[in-house]
Amino acid sequence: MDKIKIENLTKYFGGRKVLDNINLDIPGSLGLLGPNGAGKTTLMRILTTLVHSDEGQIKYGEISWENKDNVRQLIGYLPQHFSMYQNLNILDVLDHFAVLKGRENKDSRNEEVQQVLQQVNLEQNQKTKIKHLSGGMLRRVGIAQALLGDPEILVIDEPTAGLDVEERSRFRRLLRSLSENRIIIISSHIVEDLETTCDHIGIIKNGSVVSSGTRDEVIQVASGCVFESELSQKQLDSLDDDAIISIKQMGDHYSVRYFDFRNQRACTSDWPTLEDAYLYRMRYENNETI
């Protein structure tokens, strides 16, 4: 499988730089992680050719993003806010998308729609109207329309926005299975969305990629400075807010995960997670790549 190569990509909106010299290789599944406003959606929209960049280039093998029509054949896109006519049922919606994608023959179109319904496990619900779907089912319809045409590249913006815990976990498993034989790019500000679904991670902050690589490479940055200890209320109060990663109450003590750069409590550092590395990049570093 070819990889997507993004080189020196810069985008301005009204004179303001919102993407600053982005360089990224996307060899399989990439999770784009960053806070609200970091530039993730803009990058996703450039990847889907809906927005053009001001500088730089994107290539997938020999195919350049300068040739929009060729690129569009390759891409399935689930935008952050996906909805559809409330009174149509799932089958009609997908048929409509298939027509928009140029499928003229009714029989082969129907066959393709049934295939994507099966992939997202909605065959039994195909006659259900959009207005009666849960958030998770609606996102699955969104994935189904993105899968029409069996695209080599899937771009998915904020996959679990608005979903409950159970739906999130089911949706993540679906994304993982879809990443097996295609390039999939998922943006999120929720670390768990990407931790189990993506082999490569890019962390984006203020329009710049501050870290990228395999999950393990990205995690390395927090190695040796993450600790987990049982602390009293007084000890907890002595920690700097920025140092705290998570707190669990355990009776009158707290189990606290935190950053400590001088190992003040002389305990053994814990193996960092992607969330640790993400918070480290957000809190302690200015824009510099590892």
Ligand SMILES: Nc1ncnc2c1ncn2[C@@H]1O[C@H](COP(=O)(O)OP(=O)(O)OP(=O)(O)O)[C@@H](O)[C@H]1O
């Ligand atoms: N069409 C536009 N015109 C002007 N500014 C824009 C436009 N689209 C995005 N921006 C600005 O560009 C910056 C990056 O926005 P973007 O939506 O790409 O970030 P994001 O990381 O996807 O955040 P979110 O998760 O909140 O969508 C923001 O400051 C946003 O206000």
